[in-house]
Amino acid sequence: MTTAVPAQLKKLYRQGRVVPFVGAGASMSLSWTIPGSTEVLRGPSWREMVDEACRQLGYSDPELLRYRGNDLQILEYFGQKKGNFAPLTNWMVKRFQVPEAAIRASRVHTALAAFANSKTFYTTNYDDLLEQCLGLSGRQVKVVARERDMGGSDKTEVVKFHGDFNNPDLMVFSEAHYYKRLRFDVPLDFKLRSDLLNRVALFIGYSFSDLNIGILFDLLNEMLKSLPDSETGKRAYIVVNNPSDFEYTLFHKRNIEIIPTYGDQRTETLAQVLEEIVS
Structure with a gap:
């Protein structure tokens, strides 16, 4: 069972004002087998x-x-x-050596690729599954990991907020990396602030315990406050499975609206939410 997607979010999507922010849960939703083996692997x-x-x-x-x-x-x-x-x-x-067939078969990744009105995606994932699924759907993709990657293209942007395998020097792993990243004074941070002007973030594949969520939106709420020309003023939405009052209270404090899903089929219910947004 899923809940209805907020009408305001669907309206913002139709206006091209939704910026998906993709976390580890999206990669973990994908499964595949190694040739000659029955073992099922996941991100x-x-x-x-x-x-x-x-x-x-x-x-x-x-x-x-x-x-x-x-x-x-x-x-x-x-x-x-x-x-x-x-x-x-x-x-x-x-x-993350994932067969192409597994990416095509992923309902979550197929739904993400269908976000035609979203021209910019952010991810804290190191893998390239998001870029692959967009490319397999026929969209031209440009990966943005550092300042030199910015601008000069009308392709769909995938912003690797914590680096990736092609930019290992930018990968955020350790406590020292996070402390450095928390300064929010590098070009990708300025880009994020610009990309979220008059737009909302849609967090997919994150949990409340993920450090990225709290830090990002404490900063952005301080800078940007409520969303102008919006009925709710929300700056972000997040899909949460089986949320409790704990999540509702603390996300509300950060001006993030929960889109709840219920049950044990997290992948299916997440895909249903994504599909409903673009319907």
């Missing part, structure tokens, strides 16, 4: 990535390190011990 979650970092550090039980510190601190420790994040990045690249 790794943040927790799985940190678990792998622990294993590469020699800890068979990741909880032993989580007893010592949080995930960002574990990744900071990884970077110090390994000298860089290349071993972890290489593992992720292998995990």
